Amino acid sequence: MPTYIVLIGPPGVGKGTQAKIIAENTGLPHISSGDLFRENIKNQTEMGMLAQSFINKGELVPDSVTISMIQNRLNAPDCANGALLDGFPRTPTQAKVLDEMLVQLNGKVTYVPYISAPSDTLIERLSGRLTCRAQGHIFHGKYNPPKVAGVCDLDGSELFLRDDDKVETVRHRIQVYTNQTAPLIEYYRQRDLLVEINGARPIEEVTSDLLKVLGTKQE
Ligand code: AP5
Ligand code: MG
Numbered sequence: 009m010p011t012y013i014v015l016i017g018p019p020g021v022g023k024g025t026q027a028k029i030i031a032e033n034t035g036l037p038h039i040s041s042g043d044l045f046r047e048n049i050k051n052q053t054e055m056g057m058l059a060q061s062f063i064n065k066g067e068l069v070p071d072s073v074t075i076s077m078i079q080n081r082l083n084a085p086d087c088a089n090g091a092l093l094d095g096f097p098r099t100p101t102q103a104k105v106l107d108e109m110l111v112q113l114n115g116k117v118t119y120v121p122y123i124s125a126p127s128d129t130l131i132e133r134l135s136g137r138l139t140c141r142a143q144g145h146i147f148h149g150k151y152n153p154p155k156v157a158g159v160c161d162l163d164g165s166e167l168f169l170r171d172d173d174k175v176e177t178v179r180h181r182i183q184v185y186t187n188q189t190a191p192l193i194e195y196y197r198q199r200d201l202l203v204e205i206n207g208a209r210p211i212e213e214v215t216s217d218l219l220k221v222l223g224t225k226q227e
Pocket of ligand 2: 023024025040042
């Protein structure tokens with residue numbers, strides 16, 4: 009049966025950072041709804057233009073748009089053995105639809121690691137985040153600095169500050185998370201899938217806990 013991992017946690021807790029490491033370790037494709045939207049914005053697709061107006065305000069993109077984007081992605085051939093979902097589902101409606109989608113794919117949600125950290129930690133991480141223009145690789149000025157300032161270590165592209173990482177927008181994103189996404193914690197706890205991980209520790213310690221949860225061996 010395919011493996012579907014759903015990473016839950018507030019903005020800036022390290023979902024993307026951890027997902028990239030775990031994807032490499034497990035061989036599962038990393039599906040980040042935020043990255044997919046940003047790719048569409050970069051390519052100026054119709055969906056990208058629609059999503060941009062919500063993302064820049066720190067609001068969620070409407071469920072209908074998000075759900076069909078993820079459904080297409082999960083049906084791609086590289087997801088035959090499952091996927092690592094980062095940023096989806098984010099509302100109770102998305103969680104219910106995901107359950108239905110996975111039935112169609114002869115699978116179900118396998119693990120739900122829930123990474124948490126206090127709000128001041130999230131704000132500090134997002135205000136120092138540097139994102140790579142070409143492929144979305146993630147750095148931090150203090151906690152995970154690139155070897156050469158302003159340049160991605162992995163593909164040499166420019167590092168930039170995300171528009172939605174301004175402090176006021178970050179505060180709103182955290183509020184939106186609390187109101188609309190936090191209810192998913194209960195949804196998955198009731199289904200016995202939730203595993204809580206303390207994200208207020210160095211990147212390697214969080215990775216080590218995640219790998220234990222997923223039952224894979226650390227290299
Ligand atoms: P999305 O891109 O998913 O943003 P997010 O959930 O707000 O999360 P972030 O990407 O900001 O943080 P992260 O947890 O990935 O942290 P990261 O690893 O980068 O979504 C953006 C927008 O798209 C949403 O606001 C919404 O509009 C829309 N959207 C997306 N999905 C949607 C959906 N399903 N429905 C509707 N709308 C949707 O780390 C942050 C920083 O901290 C980095 O600099 C990193 O280097 C550093 N760091 C990471 N871990 C540590 C650590 N342990 N110690 C120190 N520093 C660390
Ligand atoms: Mg992310």
